[in-house]
Amino acid sequence: MLLSINFLRDYLDIDKDIDIIDFSEKMTKLGNEYDSAERFINVDGLLIGKVEKCESHPDSDHLHVCKVDLGNKKVQIVCGAPNVREGIKVIVAPDGTKLPGGEIKKTIIRGQESNGMLCSIAELGLDSKFLKEEDKAGIHELDDDAPIGEDPIEYMGWNDYVVDFDLTANRGDLLSILGMAYEVGSIYDKKVKKIDLNHKEYSEETLEKSGDYKLPENDIAIVEEKIADMTEKIEKDKKLNFKLKINTDNCKLFLAKKVMNVQIKESPAEIKEKLMASGIRPINNVVDISNYVMLETGQPLHFYDADTLNGMLEVRMAEEEEKLTTLDGQERLLNSDDIVISDGERSIGLAGVMGGLDTEITDNTVNVIIESAIFDSVKVRRTSNKVLRSEASNRFEKGLNPNRTYIAIERACHLLEKYAEGKVIEGISKYDKIEKEYSKVDITVSKINKVLGTIIDKKDILDVFRKLGFEYETEEKDDKITVIVPKRRIDISIKEDLIEEVGRIYGVDNIEGRNLALPVKKGSYDKTKREIRNKMMDLGLNETLSYVLVNPEEAGMFTNNEHEKVEILSPLTVEKSVLRQSLSTALYKIYQYNSSRNNQDISIFEIGKSFYKDGNDYVEENKLACLMTGEYNLGLKTQSVDFYVIKGVAEEVLNHLGYEGRYSFKVDNNIPKDLHPGKSAIITIDGKSIGIIGRINPIVCKEDVYVMEINLEILNKIKTGSMKYKELSKFPSVRKDISIIVDNDTSAEDLQKAIKNAGGRVLQSVRVFDLYTGKGIPEGKKSIAFSVELSDSKKTFTDDEIAEIMNKISENLSKKYNAELRK
Amino acid sequence: MKEKIDEIKKNALNEIENTSDLKELDNVRVKYLGKKGELTAILKMMGTLPKEERPSFGSLVNKAKEEVQSKIAEKEDQYKTEEINKKLESERIDVTLPASKIKKGSKHPLNRVIEEIEDLFVSMGYDVMEGPELETDEYNFERLNLPKGHPARDMQDSFYITTEHLLRTQTSAVQARTLMGNKEKGPIREIVPGKTYRREDDATHSHQFNQVEALVVDKDISFADLKGTLEIFMKHMLGENTQLRFRPSYFPFTEPSYEVDVSCFKCGGKGCNLCKRTGWIELLGAGIVHPNVLKMNGYDPDIYSGFAFGTGLDRLAMFKYGITDIRLLYENDVRFLSQFDRMDK
Known part of the structure; x- marks a missing residue:
């Protein structure tokens, strides 16, 4: 909103040498932020x-x-x-x-x-x-x-300041010079000046003067609040010879007046300057007046060339696929959500948005119909979003003050008489179904102080209401104040709104901040996520932050989720149209991005959500995903990432979270097709699947890239024990090696389990230290060697005891897996 | 005899002094102290002496022997030290050669900021909450006093999935869930950091971004509490000298509502490019929870009151680490990510 200080001076006394920055800062503190404050013409010395x-x-x-x-x-x-x-x-x-x-x-x-x-x-x-x-x-x-x-x-009268305000959505009242005058008046404690609505009225048939339009009251506060009643009295018995038909609930107030014999010419310099300073291009005196009155009152007006109309105005919803050529020359296709004005035969304007081409004011216009009306703000917003956002639609959207609808039409009459020699025809065409009740809001001094955390005196609170021009009722000793909210402040309806007003005018800077007086307690947060993040960082991985929205092909990668994908109704682009079903798909995108930038060694991870639709429900799950490729170094060793490196990362994380000894990596038919079938596994804990791990299928990516994804929702449901000290054995442990030949497809994990089962309580650890196939080993077989650690907390083993345990182990291996002991 | 002993001792000490390594020293020891050494030999002469002279002779010889032995030991130490030093000297390495590479991981700057905020608020008794990112219209809008048709919730600004489901546009969506869930009506202190989504994508906006929301509800929560809390928060994040400016504003879910500016931490409020020469940076939205929000979610606004505030984390992270382009946060170039690999100050 561009505010011309010259324009504002019409309604408020402002110091000639106002400090415009100081003024703008004061307005900002009231909640009306300014973007710029400059002279209209910023040149000295001309x-x-x-x-x-x-x-x-x-x-x-x-x-x-x-x-x-x-x-x-x-x-x-x-x-x-x-x-x-x-x-x-x-x-x-x-x-x-x-x-x-x-x-x-x-x-x-x-x-x-x-x-x-x-x-x-x-x-x-x-x-x-x-x-x-x-x-x-x-x-x-x-x-x-x-x-x-x-x-x-x-x-030239161009000695003006223009302040550009970025107003909040609830302050539609400030989209007018009058509204600004009240707001600025509250800063400098000044009263708003009256608005001149006076004009003569003429009979339509004879064009003889029939009377004067003069309001009985001269005080703007009374005019502002009582004009509808006053108009009622003045216009009694006078009916404009012009029909109105309102066929929709989306118009609650519609006024029309006729002005004849206007002379189209250029506007006076003063009006042109105020329009330009307000950002509106002057056209001719008549069109300029409609804009000028909108700027003054906030009420958008529409002027029709009366001689192009069919003697009536109708407000209705548009027909489906109805067409209308707006005054910018474009043909618009309408639907039943658009409010249109018609002259009974055809639509002639999009209500609140733009007039029609056929009925607009031209250089040849002689007689004018003024429309001043209130249309439904939501409908106007929808239509204007489709067609054009204008100064008028912006005001309709924010909501209008019905008293200004009356003021604006009379003000336009006054100005058309003054600047276009128009003859205002007596009477008014009126449709008024607006709620007339004033809103009264009760508030107490103690409530204000409780919400603001202040100790403001009642006297100072009443002074705030006075500065704002709000009437109120209160008993001297009473805590309660009843505020009569003026119609112009449509943003105020509950006590909290009044508390905000007190806070604004009293000044937020004058309120001291204080510490919360709530009982001391320990806050909580998701420790698991934090621990995973720190662990992955320790392991040398870089944390990423990826997009949830991906393209439809990517959304289901690296998962066997059979459920429906979640799609955006109207996406920005197809690339961001579907919610990912796996987190790995997002990491794979990041891999591709980095790979194209020649970043070869990538070890990344992320904790984030993936989504799917289950019947009518939407499911979102936290996941941990990790992607590794290229060289990876931890400690002093560097090695190319293979399955066992990423498996190591997975184990480290699970160990850190307390699942050591409970997880397995299983070959499964259910491996997602985007993974290499021979180099992938399902990760399980206590037999329950928690995620996948493996090489990306070379059909998808020919580079050697590995991913791992763990479902944290499932993992978090699997309980872990707390960390406990285990007594150290006072007796030496014994390390023994056992080397066996088994079928190639026997898994190391199964063999380890067999060793553990046979070894029993005294078996401390089993670890694979050699794996060999080839010369000396029969086709289809492999040689695998384990190192076994035995210890007992109660004694030192004798050689015989050790031999017995090792015997049991090899017997179990040969029984279960047909293992042949290698000598 | 005494002269003889003195003579041998003197010679021995002299020869010890003149050795140059352990081997020569050993020769000297054999010569004087060995089985056939001179001092050993002279001791054997003791038998030839009269009985009464023997003790003094013995003690003389032993004294000389001790003196020679101690001198040899001293010299031996010296040679050993020299030898070790020589060996160590020969092992000298170039300490300026590059170290063995130990790969460091890194934590994303946005999560760093989130963790910092979580730690601060957890220390003040707040709970960190998480809510669905795929929200219902009811929780994202309606229960926050944004009924259908409200200008602040145009369809085109949000990623709708159905007319009733959308990607949450604000972490405030969790507010209603917390209020509805708190049946006992005990004090609420929570923060909600997380991803949010809006239907826009350009150089300064990402369609996916991050916010943190705070909600405090109890019986006597006031604007002064809000102001005090934000002062702690902002001074913690941006430095002790940070000033706050509250501008009355409008949000449907709070009344009164404020936009909160912080004094520009780059220029200290003098005016620079970052703050567009105003000295202030707009950073937060805040306010007193709207009575309709309390009412709709099971609270009596005549008894309870609360405050809420929210801020964009992307900008905070950018300010904190001097990141100039928001897209860097989501591109995930490992050269960018790897930079966030150490402790925060």
Whole structure:
């Protein structure tokens, strides 16, 4: 919202030499953040000059050498504009003037001295959207009455500040000069000035004067709150000869008035300046008035060329696939969610968004119908999102004050009479189903102080309401205050809203922060995730943070999840359209990204969620995934990542979490197809599957890349014991090796289990230390050697005892796996 | 005899002094102290002496022997030390050669920031909560006083899955779950860090980002408590000199609502590129829990009150580590990730 300080001055007394930054900071503290605060024209030192003499430059076919009278001196300036000539009054930028395009310096142009520049409007830094053809073609010509030697910016009425506010969504009331006047008034403790609505009224048939529109009250506060009733009284017995038909609940208030015999011309400079400073391009006096009144009151108006209408206005919902050409010349396809205005025969406007082309104000318009109405904010927002977001739709969306709907239409009449010589026709076409009750909100001083954590006196609280222009009722000794909320503040409906107002005006800076007075307790957090993260970091892996949304092909990779994938209804791109079903798929993408950047050695992990749909339910699960490829070094050794490296990482994590000795890596038919069938496994704990591990199938990725993914939801349900000290044996342990030949497909894990079972209580550990196939070993067989550690806490083994245990082990191996002892 | 002994001792000490290594020293020892050594030999002469002279002679010889032995021991020590030093000197390595590489892992900057915030709030008695990322419209919006049709929840701003399910747009979605779940109505102190999603993707916005949300509810929670808590939080994250500025604002789930700016930690509030010359950086949204939110989730707003605040973690991480492009956080280039491999200050 661009606020013109000149415009604001119409409704509030503001110091002439206001410090605009200080003003903007004060507004920011009230919750109205400003983006910028600048002068409308940010140039100093310009002077009004008169071209006394203008001769062709001797060495140029387009330059002129001018003698310019600046009042207290006369200077020579070389000018290249085609419209420069003797006698015109111009804007002069003397030597040293800083223009937006650069500093003007005394110079010699083709041998002729030039002491400044004659300026065009464009050179003053006016936004190019406001430039007319003549502004682009040449220097600006001032009227004959322009005082020589004076400041042209002041003379043109362009001596203005513009503050750009970034308003919050609930303060639609500040999208108006009047609303701003109340808000600023609360800062400087000043009253808002009255708005002039007076005009004469005429009979439509004879165009004879029939009366005056004059409100009985002159106080703006009363006008603001009572105008609907006052209009009722004034307009009694007068009916405009113009029909209204409201055929939808999405319009609760609709007013129309007719103004005849308008003269279309340029708006006065003052109005044009205020429009431009507010960011709106002046068009002609009539169109400008509709925008001007919207800026003043916040109520968007629409003007129709009355002679293009069919004697009536109708508000209804559009038909499906109804077509309308809006005033920007585009044909719009409508549906039954769009509110349209029709003249009974055809639609002539999209309510609250844009008018139709056929009925717009043109240079030939003579008679005008003014529409001032309130349309449903949600419907307007939907339509404007489809068609165009405009100053008008923005205001409708935020919600309007019905009293301003009345003020705006009369204000437009006043201005059309004043600036377009229009004759306002008596009577008003009216449809009013708006709730008239005032909202009264009860609040107590103690509640305010309790919520804010303050000790503000009742007197200071009442002063806040007074500054805001809120009426209230309270008994002197009473804690309770009843606030009558003005209609303009549609954001206020409950006591908390009033507490916010007190906080705002009293000043947040004046409230001291304090420490929570709650009982001391220990907070909690998910320790497992933190431990996993730290462990993986210890193991030399880099943590990633990947996207949940992937493309449909990637979503189901590295999982056998048979459930439906979760898809986004309207995705930004197909690349981010489906929720991943595995976390590994995200890590694989990260691998690809890094690989394409020549990062070869990748060891990464992540804890994150994957998603699927189970019937009507959506399931999300925390996972730990890890991907490794290239060289991996831990300690002082470097080695190429293979299955056993990533298996080591998986075991380390599971050991760290307390699952040591309970997990297995199992070959399973259910390995996802994106994994190498011969180099992958299912990870289980106590027989329960918790994840997958293995090499990515070479069909998917020809590089040697390994992934591991553990479902933390399942894992967290498997209990672990606490860490306990185990007594150290006082007797020496014995290490024995056993080497056997077994069938190739016998798994090391099964053999280890057989050894453990046979060894019993005294068997401390079993570890594979050699694996061999080839020469000396029969086809289909392998030689595998284990190192076994035996110890007993009660005694030292005798040789016989050891031999007996080892015998039991080898017997078990040969019985279960047909193992042949290698000598 | 005494002269003779003195003579031998003197010679022995002299010869010891003149040796240059362990081998020569050993020769000297054999010469004087060996089985056929001079001092051994002279002791054998004791039998030829009259009885009464024998003790003094014996003691003289033994004294000389001790003196020679101790000198030899001293010299031996010296040679051994020299020899070790020489050996060690020959083993000298180049300490400036590169160390053996020990691979270090790293922790993602966003999770580092999350852990730092978790640690702070856990120490103040807050529980860290997690909620679904795939939320229902009810919890993400409706129970937070954002009924259907509310301007702040346009379909196009969110990733809807069905009309009732979406990827959560804010961690605030967990607020309602906590309130609904707290049947005993004991004090609530929680933070919710986590992933959130909005339907936008450009140079400064990622469609997936991270927020942390805090909720405190009890019988006498006020704005002053909120202000005090945020002061602790921000000073902890950004430095003791950090100033806070509360600007009244509007969020549907809090009333009063505030946007909170922090004094620019790059320029200290003087104005620079980072703070767009304002001296302030907008960092948090905060406020007093809206009575409708309390009511809708089983709380009587006349008895209970609370505060809530939330902030974007991506920006906090970027500020903290000087990361200039948000995309770096999600590209996962290992050269980027590997940089976050040490303890935080």
